[in-house]
Amino acid sequence: MELVSPDRVMRLDPVFGAMGLEAARSIWSPSQLSMREKACLLLAGDVAVRELGLPFELHVGMALSKADMSVEAVRELLRHVAPAAGLNPTSRAFERLADVLVELGHRPESNAVRTSTPHPAAPYPADALGALRAADPKLALAIERQSSELWARPGLSHRERLFASLAIDIASGALGRAFAAHARMALGAGITVAEMHEALRVLAEYSTVRAWEATLVLESALRSAPTSRGGLVARGERGREPRTVESSVEVERYERSVVNEADASGLSIVETRLVEKFTGGIVGEGKATHLRLERADGTGTLICYERIVGSVAGLTGSFLLKAEGAMEPGPVVHGRWEIVDRSGTAELQGLNGHAEFSADRDEASPTGWRARTSLMYWLEPLLTS
Secondary structure, three states, rough: OOOOHHHHHHHHOOOHHHHHHHHHHHHHOOOOOOHHHHHHHHHHHHHHOOOOHHHHHHHHHHHHHHHOOHHHHHHHHHHHHHHHHHHHHHHHHHHHHHHHHHOOOOOOOOOOOOOOOOOOOOOOOOOOOOHHHHHHHHHHHHHHHHHHHHHHOOOHHHHHHHHHHHHHHHHHOOOOHHHHHHHHHHHOOOOHHHHHHHHHHHHOOOOHHHHHHHHHHHHHHHHOOOOOOOOOOOOOOOOOOOOEEEEEEEEEEEEEEEEEEEOOOEEEEEEEEEEEEEOOEEEEEEEEEEHHHHOOOEEEEEEEEEEEEEEEEEEEEEEEEEEEEEEEEOOOEEEEEEOOOOOOOHHOOEEEEEEEEEEEOOOOOOEEEEEEEEEEEEEOOOOOO
16 A cells, blocks of 8 residues: 655654554555545544644545545544544644645535534433433533434444544543443444454554553453344354445335424424335335424434335345434435344344435436435344244
């Protein structure tokens, strides 16, 4: 892997420079983590340790030129880590990013918008904020509100957001309840233990001592993590490590009815029923029922159940999913869904996983809408008598 500006690293000091380049080549060489995931780890780590000099500049350069990240994706990463890393250090990161972008020949402006509330529920485990809620319910509520907004935004995958959150924990040495919650969320999203250990080795760039300590804390957290959602035990016996498949979704039928008209809040309750055609990693037909909280301008939130009949990566059967999402100006709909436990049939028995989806207007589609989804899935072991 060709690195960005290796000569600048060597000019710092011949011995130190050689050490740094050796570490960088190891980090950026092909492995089980994607280049984008590595960029997310390193940029989040930079913000966590407040290192916005040469390393930050080089990591931005690698993200844009080698990891296929857009300027907006880098900005979205900074937004995601801002509450945990601190708003003040993140504001300095945005200032430094603008300078780096100009130096690299990119426009620093952004046209992103903040989605109005309400948002889908935060993805933290139900018990993650229990102790904090008992000690300070207002702080717990503030964290829940920030998280529900940030985790639902487009621009980064769920995996990338998880790796960024783990990077903040590890690089800053915060290995308590939040770190345990993020590790459990990573397991639930299909991130393997081996991938988490690789992330720790990447983050050893910031401190081998902290990576050492985090590795031991992670092992303890994983031993106590529930295994019912694809954790330590549930993925192994059928020989299926988590896989990711990308699919296109054409909305073939769309029916809309107002269940409850808007009141003084401006929100109405709307039911939509969809028939969708999946192609790609998922092939088949989905029938979905959405319940939406909708404003006059079409923005709002949705919850959904859908049954898909067809195949996933060649395995045939059916399964149910439940989804949460948001409607944004544009119009754009995005969110995440998860497979309902024990809903898989035929060859898809034991299917489990999580996905992200986005939909936007497409006049070539029969209903004017087309969507995309990225599913990370695995097969749970089947129970035998």
